[in-house]
Amino acid sequence: MEVWGKKGEDDGRAGCGCQPFNAITAASDPPPSSKTSRACQGSTWTPLQPGGGVIFRPKPRDWSIKINRKEKRLAISMTVACATENTIVVEDFSDEFEKPKTKEFIAVMKRWGLDPNEKMTFLMREVAEYVRLSSRNIGTLKMLTLRTLNLFDILNADKLILKLEIVNYLNAIYGLNYEGNDEDEEDKEGA
Structure with missing residues (x-):
């Protein structure tokens, strides 16, 4: 595949920003909701939990043009x-x-x-x-x-x-x- 331009020509558009999301955050089993008098919380990697994934995160992107x-x-x-x-x-x-x-x-x-x-x-x-x-x-x-x-x-x-x-x-x-x-x-x- 031919790629136009040189790599690193525009360092401001590196496209390497990345934040943790649901698939790569450390997960655990949902805590039990019965016999604790607390509501169901679901997984700990949900974006609603502290330490969970980021919803609209920066993703890696390739700025080269073919x-x-x-x-x-x-x-x-x-x-x-x-x-x-x-x-x-x-x-x-x-x-x-x-x-x-x-x-x-x-x-x-x-x-x-x-x-x-x-x-x-x-x-x-x-x-x-x-x-x-x-x-x-x-x-x-x-x-x-x-x-x-x-x-x-x-x-x-x-x-x-x-x-x-x-x-x-x-x-x-x-x-x-x-x-x-x-x-x-x-x-x-x-x-």
Whole structure:
């Protein structure tokens, strides 16, 4: 099942509130009503008794929304098409880093004409370890792979930086003349 959005994206709507109700409160047999000169009380887990269950309690709820695969593909293709004026295509730059240095990554970004203060999203097939370590200290930058590709990060970015191999992949999968099936897409993403 495809779930739209990321878990934990909106922590205010966690939906994990729960209070005791009739089925989970500790129960006991009803007290005897005969020979005590008292009225019948019934079970001790009834909401009318102190320590009993809660009638209209908060219940656990899942706030995620399901979206169909074809709708998701259409949304991503339209978003990438609209972001073409702010898109930069680069060659593979992972071999430029001998060790993880944020200064070197910022220098590479400035060489491409990018401002480190702008919100950017890098989309690559796989993120090299030194590239990930060099870029993780930049708060305005997001590194996405084909597996983590989502609409929110593409729409939220001022600049979209793609590697050349990703452009060919996006044209093949999200292009207008796509004639594959969904299983092929999942196999390619998992590889």
